[in-house]
Amino acid sequence: MNGSMRLEPKCESEACEAVRKAVENRQSLRIMGGGTRSTIGAPVVADVELSSRALTGIVDYEPAEMVMIARAGTPMSEIDAALETGRQRLIFEPLDHRALLGSQGEPTIGGVVATNASGPRRFVAGACRDALLGARFVNGEGEAIKAGGRVMKNVTGLDLVKPLCGSWGTLALLTEVTLKVVPLVEAEATLVLHGLSAGQAAEAMAAAMATSLEVSGAAHLPQTIAATVDGLDGACTLLRLEGFASSVDARCEKLKSALRSFGELSTLPPYASRAVWQSVRNVTPFADSESDPVWRISMAPSRAHEMIAALNEGDALFDWQGGLVWLRLAGDAQVEKVRRLVAQHGGGHATLIRADDDLRASVPVFHPQAAPIAALSERIARAFDPNNIFNPGLMG
Amino acid sequence: MTAIAMPPADDAIMARRAEIAAALREMVGDDGVVAGDNELRAFETDGFTAYRFVPLVVVLPQTTEEVSKVAAYCNANGIPLVPRGAGTSLAGGAIPQEDSVVICLSRMSEIIDIDYANRAATVEAGVTNLAISEAVSDDGFFYAPDPSSQLACTIGGNIAMNSGGAHCLKYGVTTNNLLGVTLVLVDGTVVELGGKHLDAEGYDLLGLICGSEGQLGIVTQTTVRLLAKPEGARPVLFGFQKSEAAGACVADIIGTGIVPVAIEFMDKPAIEICEAFAGAGYPMDVEALLIVEVEGSEKEMDDMLSRVVDIAQRHDVHVVKECQSATEAALIWKGRKSAFGATGRIADYICMDGTVPLGQLPHVLKETARIVDEFGLRVANVFHAGDGNMHPLILYNVNDPVEAQKVEECGMELLKLCVDAGGCLTGEHGVGIEKRDLMLYQYDKRDLDQQMAVRAAFDPKWVLNPAKVFPLEARGSGSVQAA
Ligand SMILES: Cc1cc2nc3c(=O)[nH]c(=O)nc-3n(C[C@H](O)[C@H](O)[C@H](O)COP(=O)(O)OP(=O)(O)OC[C@H]3O[C@@H](n4cnc5c(N)ncnc54)[C@H](O)[C@@H]3O)c2cc1C
Numbered sequence: 001m002n003g004s005m006r007l008e009p010k011c012e013s014e015a016c017e018a019v020r021k022a023v024e025n026r027q028s029l030r031i032m033g034g035g036t037r038s039t040i041g042a043p044v045v046a047d048v049e050l051s052s053r054a055l056t057g058i059v060d061y062e063p064a065e066m067v068m069i070a071r072a073g074t075p076m077s078e079i080d081a082a083l084e085t086g087r088q089r090l091i092f093e094p095l096d097h098r099a100l101l102g103s104q105g106e107p108t109i110g111g112v113v114a115t116n117a118s119g120p121r122r123f124v125a126g127a128c129r130d131a132l133l134g135a136r137f138v139n140g141e142g143e144a145i146k147a148g149g150r151v152m153k154n155v156t157g158l159d160l161v162k163p164l165c166g167s168w169g170t171l172a173l174l175t176e177v178t179l180k181v182v183p184l185v186e187a188e189a190t191l192v193l194h195g196l197s198a199g200q201a202a203e204a205m206a207a208a209m210a211t212s213l214e215v216s217g218a219a220h221l222p223q224t225i226a227a228t229v230d231g232l233d234g235a236c237t238l239l240r241l242e243g244f245a246s247s248v249d250a251r252c253e254k255l256k257s258a259l260r261s262f263g264e265l266s267t268l269p270p271y272a273s274r275a276v277w278q279s280v281r282n283v284t285p286f287a288d289s290e291s292d293p294v295w296r297i298s299m300a301p302s303r304a305h306e307m308i309a310a311l312n313e314g315d316a317l318f319d320w321q322g323g324l325v326w327l328r329l330a331g332d333a334q335v336e337k338v339r340r341l342v343a344q345h346g347g348g349h350a351t352l353i354r355a356d357d358d359l360r361a362s363v364p365v366f367h368p369q370a371a372p373i374a375a376l377s378e379r380i381a382r383a384f385d386p387n388n389i390f391n392p393g394l395m396g
Numbered sequence: 397m398t399a400i401a402m403p404p405a406d407d408a409i410m411a412r413r414a415e416i417a418a419a420l421r422e423m424v425g426d427d428g429v430v431a432g433d434n435e436l437r438a439f440e441t442d443g444f445t446a447y448r449f450v451p452l453v454v455v456l457p458q459t460t461e462e463v464s465k466v467a468a469y470c471n472a473n474g475i476p477l478v479p480r481g482a483g484t485s486l487a488g489g490a491i492p493q494e495d496s497v498v499i500c501l502s503r504m505s506e507i508i509d510i511d512y513a514n515r516a517a518t519v520e521a522g523v524t525n526l527a528i529s530e531a532v533s534d535d536g537f538f539y540a541p542d543p544s545s546q547l548a549c550t551i552g553g554n555i556a557m558n559s560g561g562a563h564c565l566k567y568g569v570t571t572n573n574l575l576g577v578t579l580v581l582v583d584g585t586v587v588e589l590g591g592k593h594l595d596a597e598g599y600d601l602l603g604l605i606c607g608s609e610g611q612l613g614i615v616t617q618t619t620v621r622l623l624a625k626p627e628g629a630r631p632v633l634f635g636f637q638k639s640e641a642a643g644a645c646v647a648d649i650i651g652t653g654i655v656p657v658a659i660e661f662m663d664k665p666a667i668e669i670c671e672a673f674a675g676a677g678y679p680m681d682v683e684a685l686l687i688v689e690v691e692g693s694e695k696e697m698d699d700m701l702s703r704v705v706d707i708a709q710r711h712d713v714h715v716v717k718e719c720q721s722a723t724e725a726a727l728i729w730k731g732r733k734s735a736f737g738a739t740g741r742i743a744d745y746i747c748m749d750g751t752v753p754l755g756q757l758p759h760v761l762k763e764t765a766r767i768v769d770e771f772g773l774r775v776a777n778v779f780h781a782g783d784g785n786m787h788p789l790i791l792y793n794v795n796d797p798v799e800a801q802k803v804e805e806c807g808m809e810l811l812k813l814c815v816d817a818g819g820c821l822t823g824e825h826g827v828g829i830e831k832r833d834l835m836l837y838q839y840d841k842r843d844l845d846q847q848m849a850v851r852a853a854f855d856p857k858w859v860l861n862p863a864k865v866f867p868l869e870a871r872g873s874g875s876v877q878a879a
Contacts, residue, residue, distance in 0.1 A: 151751040152783035153823035158847040162603025183653030206513045212627045300592035302513040349597030367597035379853035
């Protein structure tokens with residue numbers, strides 16, 4: 001982007017005005033929150049940067065109602081601090097991309113929503129899109145629109161909240177988001193299975209998920225990756241339990257006996273449990289090699305490890321019962337091969353989450369879609385942003 | 397009753413009935429088309445029985461390919477096409493218009509694939525909600541969203557309405573348990589959204605489809621999340637002398653971090669109706685009843701229930717009834733799950749479905765009583781209290797035109813009450829035609845224009861279920877055409 005001009009509207013009506021001006025002047029807009037994820041997607045060439053940085057503040061937080069309403073530019077640190085005073089949290093564990101991307105700045109809640117940034121608990125408790133109850137946004141004609149609401153169940157009209165979440169700023173400028181929040185848990189523990197291959201780990205994780213023990217995290221770290229995480233050694237398959245202390249203890253014992261046949265087991269105490277899940281959530285094992293490309297691949301849990309075996313290179317960290325693969329390759333991103341293998345192993349999608357500008361400009365960063373879905377998505381985008389002024393080209 | 401208008405039928409389409417039926421027979425065979433006047437009556441309404449319109453033709457496809465052909469034909473000829481599952485919608489979502497073709501998915505009822513390693517089931521859209529859980533029950537799994545109509549309603553209908561149920565407090569509603577769909581677009585194009593993996597490679601179209609009330613495409617097949625069954629489940633019954641105390645108790649339970657699977661509320665009229673029908677053993681000397689169900693091992697349930705009972709005691713609970721056996725537990729749920737049916741035996745009723753913030757429950761209950769009383773009607777409240785999803789059943793006599801008119805007006809007032817309290821018009825039943833004309837009470841015109849622009853991205857000519865959701869007078873300006 002040229003970076004010549006930057007706008008920081010301080011309220012929704014200023015944001016509408018900024019967008020209307022851009023339409024009038026035929027200018028495109030690069031939407032920016034904290035900028036910590038701005039190297040994801042195709043490089044955007046835009047005339048003006050439209051920042052949410054001055055759209056800040058928690059508008060309403062009622063712990064008893066389990067709802068938080070915040071302006072889009074509110075830093076995550078402020079959100080987290082407020083939630084801590086209410087002894088609550090965001091259940092989807094938003095991941096922070098700074099370590100992985102080597103980026104600076106403060107992530108914002110709007111950025112979390114726009115990227116649907118969701119961590120290890122996503123596979124059982126839902127993604128950001130599941131916790132997002134409502135949003136206010138400015139569309140590509142400079143109109144302020146509301147979608148959804150603040151209540152837990154709402155099927156009134158089309159659910160526009162869903163496509164906005166994960167639209168990477170290509171549909172609208174989010175100005176305010178309403179999220180469901182949940183009470184903190186009393187206790188957590190992580191059971192570790194040692195020395196499994198990725199295939200055995202997939203089986204073990206599936207077995208754990210077939211029990212009624214409410215596992216809330218299931219990840220596999222092969223030996224090379226586990227070696228970079230404090231407190232882990234050798235290949236580690238991690239299974240997290242959360243809840244009331246007595247229940248966590250009891251379920252942990254049951255889970256151990258259910259998985260005994262998979263070999264050696266140990267348990268991580270709460271502080272170590274929290275630390276390893278923080279590493280998985282933020283993909284910190286891939287933090288120190290910024291030049292190597294990293295893929296984020298979503299597949300059927302039972303197939304992902306087969307795909308990685310077929311690829312036969314790089315380092316893979318498996319989350320979400322094995323269905324989410326963070327894959328680091330040395331040097332060449334193997335764009336076509338990776339996507340071909342995904343398709344050959346039951347399908348899914350692969351996003352090139354870390355890559356240099358040149359590569360991001362020359363290959364599709366987001367997984368290419370079947371032609372009719374791409375055409376439909378394009379029509380939907382034009383329904384929000386008729387002139388294609390928001391983050392043009394970012395999603396390909 | 398004529399309060400809710402359908403768009404005027406197109407005479408040109410009406411005149412082509414025989415030709416349209418013949419064309420559809422070419423696509424799906426003779427036994428897949430219903431065109432006889434008597435047979436068509438079976439499709440004239442749904443669970444919102446106050447309104448009835450006999451459709452032009454009903455088509456019963458058996459494959460995605462047939463659905464695709466029918467959609468392409470209707471789109472090319474500008475014939476309204478109304479998708480239908482089991483026709484249990486309470487909002488009139490499946491009620492046809494006179495110049496429409498109804499496409500009913502009930503013959504597409506095959507369970508295609510059950511995959512425990514990925515905790516997913518792939519089924520055709522006409523499979524009933526309960527059939528999914530039944531198919532996996534012996535292996536220790538279930539499909540979580542459980543609308544009370546689960547014996548009859550189809551998964552396709554559930555997706556179109558984003559249906560919920562009593563146990564959604566813990567497990568979420570349809571959208572939170574949906575992994576993929578095969579969707580036929582209005583021009584006949586077939587697309588696959590999602591699958592056994594999570595989240596989308598682009599925009600979350602699956603999330604947009606869910607709850608779209610048959611207006612964006614026709615779901616022919618779906619992949620849904622299976623969950624391992626809990627070790628055990630046990631409800632406890634609380635009776636309160638005051639509805640407000642019950643409401644406050646709900647908010648407190650949720651706030652402590654206990655996640656019951658369900659918190660259901662019944663007021664005195666509902667208790668009386670359900671008890672008379674099911675003999676569930678409900679206490680009769682209380683104003684309000686809560687059913688709180690927890691899951692887990694015996695010990696976990698003991699532990700959680702004792703916490704829940706403590707909280708209830710802080711709210712002056714009058715009766716606490718813990719279950720001693722599975723039979724007792726089943727009876728408690730039988731009472732609750734038969735609430736609609738039992739009410740239907742003593743009077744006609746309409747069921748409202750607004751959702752309110754938890755803290756507003758006591759206020760909304762009080763106002764509900766006042767409003768219904770003003771209309772000279774009676775109400776029974778039975779609802780999903782844990783997520784603030786109200787279900788006032790307003791009783792009336794369908795054969796009394798004055799009452800029928802009054803009940804509709806009263807229902808509208810109750811929905812406005814929910815919106816005024818910071819909530820919404822519908823938590824799980826959908827807008828359909830029932831709440832269509834109230835949409836501008838909850839949304840600004842601009843908000844609806846944005847939704848309609850997205851709708852038009854899927855269905856530019858408004859062929860799919862066009863009479864629903866969006867107020868007729870709100871169409872035709874902005875970026876969208878009138879139906
Ligand atoms: C006694 C009773 C109890 C109920 N309890 C609950 C409850 O607890 N929770 C709840 O949420 N609802 C409840 N409902 C409402 C109703 O059962 C649900 O809305 C259900 O999901 C409708 O499913 P159906 O197959 O009957 O769909 P229909 O009524 O046939 O159709 C509903 C809507 O879906 C569309 N549609 C249907 N199939 C498809 C498809 N394949 N593709 C695209 N669109 C489609 C239709 O056009 C229509 O708009 C209850 C209804 C009754 C009668």
